[in-house]
Amino acid sequence: MTLLFLLIANVCAPCHPAIVKQYESTGMARSSGKLTGAAMAATVQDPSSGATYRINHDHRMEFERGPVKGSRLLEWFIGSGNVGKSFLFGMDGHLFQAPVSSYSAAGKWDVSPGFEGKRTIQLTRAVEPGCLQCHASAAQPEGGVSCERCHGPGQKHIASGKAADIVQPAKLTAERRDGVCAQCHLTGVARVATANRKAGTFRAGDLLSDHLAIFVWDTAEAGELSATSHYERLAASQCKQASGDKLWCGSCHDSHREPAAAEKAGFYRQRCMSCHAQKPCTKAAASSDCASCHMPKGATRSVDHVAFTDHSIPRKPRTASAAETRRALRSFLPAPAGERETALGYAVAAMTEPAVRREAFERLQKAPRDVAVMAQLAQFHDRMGQEEQAMALCEQIVAIEPDHPAAAINLAIYRIKRGRTAEAIALWEAALKRSPAMTGARMNLAVALSRSGQREKAMAALRQALRFEPDFEPAMRLLRELGATP
Ligand code: HEC
Ligand code: HEC
Ligand code: HEC
Ligand code: HEC
Ligand code: HEC
Ligand code: HEC
Ligand code: HEC
Known part of the structure; x- marks a missing residue:
């Protein structure tokens, strides 16, 4: 696939031209952008849904399943393509993930990760803000990871040219320094936004724990290594445990540059030798490729956010670890996590x-209540069949946030069961305004409208559902029952 990049003039380029030039070729710099140039035409057959997806040179993705046909314009990509790329399309001002992705290793397109095994055409998965927070620098899926994500706001420094006016990660305290990379490279089991965020979004130089609590499975007792992210794996290494704050991502990686293939072995060896020169390896020559034995790679590198190179730096390659025990979570960042954040972390893990x-349920009940905690508690009560408790919580949430999608659509169901149809309709409409692709809610709305004699509005709702999810059979059926052709 040929992709040309819209080169946005980099504000740092006038004074740091060499770094800007080097950085442009890294995966991070190329991790998101607008699709331009011609796409490589491809066809993907999804065996589980029976749908066919065709990508045309103009980035139009056509889909077809039985009599249902249509298309979407893929406008943005996420992922540099070192491993693979996901694609995004817009609809009514909302961004969605395409059901097909390109995979570099296989040199082809296939069903996107997490979209396997579905029975219908999948066009309603909203792009989580998280994708863009890690792969782009603003709310738009463009531009990749910018200089300022690691160096903080640059305005003052651009005006003054003074070192004191910009963050240099390596000069920060270890906790602040590590937070710069951890904001994106520490996935964990759950990442929970803290309630009392001191200064809005995280900026390089802040303490990451002021913004996020990050939880991992506590496997310390069992001695297992289930960690997947680079951060967690490195933390488990002897190198890190014995060197403490001295070792960090920047000990081995140059953030501005990826070494060329021929240069790699030597580049990383030099990093190892900065600590291991005194006591050389007993099993290999000092000129060998240290990482090939001590940081082996997985069999296939996929786009599922699992570290490919083993950052736990073992003496000998690990054998597959036993099934892990997942009973307790541990806060990964040095600062302890609050009760609210821990409860929410357990809710995500559950x-x-x-x-x-x-x-999770017990912790949520004890945690200080805000919208996030109440929304999780309401889900738990609902699943346990405790409708009165769930309803009371949804009422409280909707009083604070009238279009809270989960609370509004659940409250609407409780309302309709009690014959309060007009209220239910208003709640569904509010939720759908904010998240228009929730087909289930739109179907419930259509049924409620039709039962209350509002046939035209019911048909409009069904047509809207089919715009987002064109092969949703229950919507077609109800349209036919109402005497219309889908
Ligand atoms: C007008 C010129 C100019 C521009 C534009 C500029 N810088 Fe600098 N930058 C400098 C100079 C000069 C120094 C060296 C200052 C010193 O050593 O006292 C420097 C030093 C730095 C340092 C090292 C600081 C340290 O503590 O050692 C970083 C990091 C940096 N710049 C990042 C950036 C980033 C990121 C941008 C874009 C957002 C940028 N600069 C834009 C002139 C500029
Ligand atoms: C804003 C999020 C973000 C921050 C901050 C960040 N990274 Fe990354 N990093 C990414 C993403 C996303 C990728 C995958 C890029 C791709 O290939 O699409 C990546 C890839 C990498 C890679 C693989 C090589 C490459 O360039 O693709 C290395 C090494 C790396 N990051 C190191 C670091 C280090 C060291 C830090 C801290 C100094 C850091 N990153 C900070 C998001 C980030
Ligand atoms: C917490 C930060 C984070 C979030 C959230 C995140 N990513 Fe990533 N992503 C990364 C990092 C870091 C890498 C590269 C290193 C790795 O695999 O861990 C990566 C790698 C990728 C790659 C492979 C890129 C390449 O060619 O090297 C794709 C594609 C991708 N992510 C898509 C997505 C999509 C789509 C979403 C949202 C559903 C998403 N990511 C959410 C941090 C993130
Ligand atoms: C992924 C994080 C990351 C990104 C993105 C990043 N830097 Fe850096 N930068 C660092 C780190 C870490 C250091 C400190 C390196 C060291 O001293 O070990 C650094 C150091 C610097 C320095 C001072 C030291 C030197 O090498 O001259 C300048 C200037 C600089 N960066 C400019 C930039 C510019 C301009 C960009 C965007 C093109 C950029 N950086 C993007 C992490 C990053
Ligand atoms: C910041 C210093 C530092 C760096 C960089 C570093 N190590 Fe280590 N490493 C240590 C320390 C300290 C120990 C524990 C004491 C010892 O065995 O010397 C250790 C231990 C090890 C061990 C023994 C592990 C075990 O389970 O017994 C291996 C293997 C190893 N390092 C390989 C490497 C390789 C390969 C690299 C480069 C990719 C590297 N180290 C980079 C500091 C470092
Ligand atoms: C002891 C050296 C060392 C340290 C410390 C280290 N890395 Fe790496 N990292 C490597 C090596 C070696 C590779 C493989 C490079 C290659 O073959 O291209 C790698 C590869 C990666 C990749 C590419 C994807 C993969 O898994 O191959 C990412 C992303 C990455 N490192 C992130 C990080 C982050 C984030 C940290 C800090 C938590 C970190 N690394 C610390 C040595 C290190
Ligand atoms: C051919 C594979 C191989 C290469 C290449 C290799 N090592 Fe090792 N290394 C081993 C094995 C195997 C052991 C474990 C010996 C044991 O446990 O009996 C080891 C042990 C170590 C240890 C633990 C202390 C010791 O000697 O027992 C360190 C530290 C280490 N290696 C560092 C390095 C560094 C640094 C490099 C690169 C200069 C390197 N190794 C290259 C296979 C290798």
Whole structure:
């Protein structure tokens, strides 16, 4: 695929031209952008849904499943393509993830990660703000990771040219320094925004723990290594444990430059030798490729955010570790996490790990209440069939945030069950204004409208549902029942 980049004039270039030039070729700098130039035409057949996706030279993605056909214009990409790229399209001012991605290793397009095994055409997955926070620098999926994500705001420094007016990560205290890379490279099990964020969004130089609590599985007792991110793995290494703050990402990586293939072995060896020259390896020559034995790579590098190169720097390559125990979470950052953040961390973990559901529920009940805590508690009560408690919480949330999607659509269901149709309709409409691609809510709205005699509005709602999800059969069926052709 040929991709040309809209080169936005870099404000640092006039005074740091060499760094700007070098940085342009890194994966980070190229990690998001607008699609320009011609795309490589491709066809993807999704075996589970039976849908066919065709990518045309003009970046139009056509989809077809049975009689249903349509297209979307892919406008942005996420991922440099070193491993793969995801694509985004816009609809009614909202951004969605394309169901197909390109994978560099296989040299082809395929179903996107997390979209496998679906029965229908998937066009309603909203792009989480997280994707853009890590792959771009603003709310728009463009421009990749900018200088200022690691150096903080540059205005004052540009005007003065003084070192004191810009953040140099290596000169920060270890905790602040590490936060610069951890804001994106420490995925963990759950990342929870703190309630009392002191100064809005994180800026290089801040303490990351003022903005985020990050939780990982506590496998210390079992001695397992289930960590997936580079950060967690490095923390488990002897090198890190024995050197403490001296070792960090910047000990081995040059943030502005990726070494060329031929230069790599020597580049990283030099890093190892900065600490290991005194006591050389007993098993290999000092001129060998240290990382090839001590930082082995996984079998295939995928786009699932798992470290490919083993950053736990083992003596001998690890054998597959035993099934991990997932009973407790541990806050990863040095500052302790609050009760509220811990409860929310458990709630996130409980979505994929039933073993911690009870703990999550108990912690949520004790935690200081705000919208985030109440929304999680409402989900727990709802799942346990405790409708009265769930309803009371949803009422409180909607009083604060009338279009809170989860609370509004659940409250609407409780309302309709009690015959309060007009209120239910208003709630669904509010939630759909904010998140228009929630087909389930739109279907419920259509049924409520039709039962209250508002046939035209019901049909409009169904047509709107089919704009976002064109092969959603229940919507077609209801349209037919209302006497219209889908
Ligand atoms: C008008 C020229 C100018 C521009 C524009 C400029 N810088 Fe600088 N920068 C300098 C000079 C001069 C120094 C060296 C200052 C010194 O050593 O006292 C410097 C030093 C630095 C340092 C090292 C600070 C330290 O503590 O050692 C960093 C980091 C830096 N610049 C980043 C940036 C970034 C990021 C941008 C764009 C947002 C930028 N600069 C734009 C002139 C500029
Ligand atoms: C704003 C988020 C963000 C920050 C801050 C960040 N990274 Fe990255 N980093 C990424 C993303 C996203 C990628 C994957 C880029 C791709 O290939 O699409 C990446 C890739 C990398 C890679 C692989 C090589 C490459 O350039 O693709 C290295 C090494 C790396 N980062 C090191 C660091 C270090 C060291 C720091 C801290 C000094 C840091 N990163 C800070 C987001 C970030
Ligand atoms: C917490 C930060 C973070 C979030 C959130 C995040 N990513 Fe990433 N992503 C990374 C980092 C760091 C890398 C590269 C290193 C790695 O694999 O850990 C990466 C790698 C990728 C790659 C492979 C890029 C390449 O070719 O090297 C793709 C594609 C990708 N991410 C897409 C996404 C999409 C789509 C989302 C949202 C659903 C997303 N990412 C959310 C940090 C993040
Ligand atoms: C992924 C994080 C990251 C990004 C993005 C980044 N830098 Fe840096 N930069 C660093 C780190 C870390 C250091 C300190 C290196 C050291 O001293 O070990 C540094 C040092 C510097 C320095 C001072 C030391 C030197 O090498 O001259 C300048 C100037 C600078 N960066 C400019 C820039 C500019 C301009 C950009 C954008 C083109 C940029 N940086 C992007 C992390 C980053
Ligand atoms: C900041 C210093 C530092 C850097 C850089 C560093 N190490 Fe280490 N490493 C240590 C310390 C300290 C120990 C523990 C004491 C010892 O064995 O010397 C250690 C231990 C090890 C061990 C033994 C692990 C075990 O489980 O017993 C290996 C293997 C190793 N390092 C390899 C490497 C390789 C390969 C690199 C480069 C990719 C590297 N180290 C980079 C400081 C470092
Ligand atoms: C002891 C040296 C060392 C340290 C410290 C280190 N890395 Fe690496 N890292 C490597 C090596 C070696 C590679 C493989 C480079 C290659 O083959 O291209 C690598 C690769 C990567 C990649 C590319 C994806 C992959 O898994 O191959 C990313 C992203 C990355 N490192 C991030 C980080 C982050 C974030 C930190 C800090 C938490 C860090 N690294 C600390 C040595 C190190
Ligand atoms: C051919 C594979 C290989 C290469 C290349 C290699 N090592 Fe090792 N290294 C080993 C093995 C195997 C051990 C474990 C010996 C044992 O446990 O009996 C080891 C042990 C170590 C240890 C622990 C102390 C010791 O000697 O027992 C350190 C530190 C170390 N290596 C560093 C390095 C560094 C630095 C380099 C690059 C200059 C390097 N190794 C290159 C295979 C290798």
